[in-house]
Amino acid sequence: MPPPQSTPLPPPEQLRAALARDGFVRIPHAFSPEDLARFRTAAQHAAARARAGQWPFVRTVPKQFPPWPVSEATTEGIWGMQHLLHPSMADEDRRVFAESYFGDTMVAAVTALLDCKRGDLVMELYNMLVCPPKDFALRWHRDDIGPDVPPDIELERLQEPMMHAQWNLALYPDSSLVVVPGSHRRSRTEKERNADPFEDNMPGQMTACMEPGDIVFYNNNILHRGVYDRKSERMTLHGTMGLQGADPARSRNILQHGIGDWAGECDFSDLPGEMATLGREMQGRLIGMGRGKDVGFSQQE
Template sequence: MTSTTPLPSGEELRTSLARDGFVRISNAIPHKDLRDFREAATRATSRARAGQWPYVRTVPKQFPPWPVSEAASHGIWGVQHVLHPDMPDPDRRVFAESYFSETMITAVTALLQCSQEDLVMELYNMLVRPPQDFALRWHRDDIPPSASPKEEEERLQHPMLHAQWNLALYSDSSLIVVPGSHARARTDMERTADPYEDDMPGQTVVKMAAGDLVFYNNNILHRGVYDSKTERMTLHGTIGLTAVDPARARNILQHGIREWAERCDFSDLPDSDMAVLAQGMQRRLIAMGTGGDVGFSQPD
């Protein structure tokens, strides 16, 4: 996956992310490559809907853990762990090639102002069309709604130790954000609003064309609104830095990734440089996951 459109400069990416809390890169997946991605995504989604893939996000639950036993009766809105060693090939390899691609790594190192040797493999999932219309409540990924304004301000001052993104395989307008809210505590209105408020002051719908890549601060005030009549397959991932704090480790490890990370084999990636990069990021993830139970970031 190499974008045919020149990437914005690192300064442009960082400025937009710092100001707005999100930044869009158009045509990160060239249109000629979309077919391969869509075919892999369709197969993975079909397996998950048929109960042949146990790692899913079940409707209507917003945060982990997601009970796979409810997938058949309630449906799914996400396919988890697309880098898992049990994901059949060629699908696993297609997903891995996007995760460790030159476009992705160039953008992430620019945003985090780091070298490739600092990067940690984290999450790679896929958000898909649910069987019925479904919405998430307003939230920040790692700051609970019960946090006081002072607690929010303290947490939001922590430096960015990861990059988080959505990579759309079809047009996607599901992500709704309040620009700038990643840098401040919630207003009184935001704090007391209905969790599913459809008209939050200042909200913006992040519109993505197929192939677009959007990075966003995971503690921006945001929600997802999913239309059951519109196809959706959006790869949703994170890459981290070695200098993690306990909150970041919890946000990643709560998804169960350390249970299978050691079994990953990236030796079949297209070139040796990508394979070496992937293996180094894998080792740093395993090192992060050697502690005890981290719990969950959010109540659900």
């Protein structure tokens, strides 16, 4: 049986309804086998460099949140690498990553989900999640709401309007993301608050299974975790795009990763057609958020 070709995006209203209801939505076969082949080649080059200790922006085992001790990349291993659009990325690989980020498929999906125009978008993070050298799991969390926040404040934060889109784009089969559907619309239950951080059977949990070329968009404050199997190849592009006018909490969530230190050095002039213009415009809006010195971190561990 031939591999599936890319498929048209579902109607915007359908995408928004699913994301609002469940806290995540999967777009199957969003990219063609030809696109996937290019993305995989760039990802393999980048991952090999990071695992060899030749890339300073990595997520090291067993730490879940930034900052990560880069010195442990070759001893403990990595479960992700940061800043795929960084100007020191190998030129061809950086161009491929940029095309997957600023290209029509991703931008069309993001603008549909956020019900916005291309001119509203802000360049944010683009990273890659990879299989570590040992089995590894993240604890249950919301990306920007800490575990000790009381229920009333938690609910207040969850009711804030969506000012960004966050996604996983699978280059290989991926069953790492585990979510509790609908948990982005309510405070945690007492059971969720008191559960073991690595609970394997959280009530209502499900695995967001992905095939190569699938994109899963999810609300970053849905209750979720990652479970990584060292025996399964994993290269999943993990990105975010924002909207102009984000609040300070959103700015901290992005700038805490150090992107403000190098965003101004990016040159997207080698991208094809309107992609180059869009890249420069989105880059400018990110730079307008500031460099992020002393913003602190969204989570502590």
